[in-house]
Amino acid sequence: MPNLDARVALLERWVQEHAAHMTDLTGTGGELRQEIRDLRQEMRQAIRDLLGEMLSLREEMDRRFDAMDRRFTWLAGMMVTGFLAVIGTVAGASWGLLQIVR
Secondary structure, three states: OOHHHHHHHHHHHHHHHHHHHHHHHHHHHHHHHHHHHHHHHHHHHHHHHHHHHHHHHHHHHHHHHHHHHHHHHHHHHHHHHHHHHHHHHHHHHHHHHHHHHH
């Protein structure tokens, strides 16, 4: 069994190593906190950028849907006009046939 001085020296060495590890751990913790802060800031900026892009995309989609609405209105108007023209033609032809048959 080692004497008391050797045991005290061993304990002092362990305490010094422990203190060195704690100092390293404290420094690493500070670095980690700073990295987390930086990451948080980057995430906030990325979210702001994404929201801006989404807003511009929404505006672009609104413009395109408005254009589609106008085209659909024109198309529906042309179809109704064509349908009325066909009905008028059929009615006129029928009326003409009725006049000939009488």
